[in-house]
Amino acid sequence: MNAEPRLVEVRKNILKQNDLLARELRQRYRRAGVYTVSLVSSPGSGKTRFLEETLRLIRAQHPVAALVGDLATENDCQRLARSGAPVKQIVTGTVCHLDASMVDRALAGWTLDDLAFLFIENVGNLVCPASYDLGEDLRLVLLSVTEGEDKPLKYPTIFNTADAAVITKMDLADAVEFDRQAAISNLQSVRPGIRILEVSAKNGHGMAAWIEFLNAARQARPREV
Numbered sequence: 666m667n668a669e670p671r672l673v674e675v676r677k678n679i680l681k682q683n684d685l686l687a688r689e690l691r692q693r694y695r696r697a698g699v700y701t702v703s704l705v706s707s708p709g710s711g712k713t714r715f716l717e718e719t720l721r722l723i724r725a726q727h728p729v730a731a732l733v734g735d736l737a738t739e740n741d742c743q744r745l746a747r748s749g750a751p752v753k754q755i756v757t758g759t760v761c762h763l764d765a766s767m768v769d770r771a772l773a774g775w776t777l778d779d780l781a782f783l784f785i786e787n788v789g790n791l792v793c794p795a796s797y798d799l800g801e802d803l804r805l806v807l808l809s810v811t812e813g814e815d816k817p818l819k820y821p822t823i824f825n826t827a828d829a830a831v832i833t834k835m836d837l838a839d840a841v842e843f844d845r846q847a848a849i850s851n852l853q854s855v856r857p858g859i860r861i862l863e864v865s866a867k868n869g870h871g872m873a874a875w876i877e878f879l880n881a882a883r884q885a886r887p888r889e890v
């Protein structure tokens with residue numbers, strides 16, 4: 666009978682510790698002038714492909730770096746490193762999300778003051794990453810046209826904790842009979858007013874608007890936490 670409340674308490678303490686460290690990270694990012702963007706989505710929605718294209722486009726304007734989390738492999742790190750930007754893989758083993766301490770450890774050895782943007786690709790998962798603040802300025806949730814317009818309704822927490830949504834793989838929209846209006850209305854119903862970007866990292870559709878949005882968001886960020 667007593668077991669349940671204790672488990673809840675332990676989980677609350679872990680989350681509280683994470684929030685404290687995330688707040689410190691947020692302060693570090695602000696002091697260094699680096700704008701931090703995290704990406705969350707289900708596995709295979711196109712986070713790495715979108716980030717590869719983003720790094721390629723933004724590196725011409727600004728110094729950037731990226732962290733990427735996966736349970737196993739360095740595959741995504743290798744893909745992102747082709748951009749020439751500094752990239753580190755966080756291998757989580759059995760853990761289904763990144764937390765602030767993993768990010769903190771991965772940042773060791775990097776001088777944040779040298780960066781304008783830091784991107785953090787989370788583990789592909791629409792549930793666990795929702796609860797863990799990484800100190801990011803902008804949390805992006807990606808939804809690909811191939812995974813079904815109802816995902817925001819089924820996984821409301823992750824969509825509700827995001828600052829902006831990116832609909833990916835728009836080049837495949839017709840082939841999979843993607844219902845754009847349904848997807849937009851589902852996103853708006855769980856997170857009213859959320860900014861929605863529509864992109865294809867494959868043919869470049871919407872990528873210029875995304876980069877413009879990113880630069881404007883960095884400019885608009887308050888200096889103090």
Ligand SMILES: Nc1nc2c(ncn2[C@@H]2O[C@H](COP(=O)(O)OP(=O)(O)OP(=O)(O)O)[C@@H](O)[C@H]2O)c(=O)[nH]1
Nearest residue numbers: 707708709710711712713714789834835865866867
């Ligand atoms: N046609 C098309 N395919 C895409 C696009 N973006 C990603 N893909 C493909 O979708 C698959 C998954 O893309 P990834 O970028 O690896 O997805 P991810 O979200 O990083 O996956 P995890 O890290 O495993 O969660 C790959 O085969 C990509 O080439 C796109 O805009 N158009």
Ligand SMILES: [Mg+2]
Nearest residue numbers: 712713741786
């Ligand atoms: Mg990936």
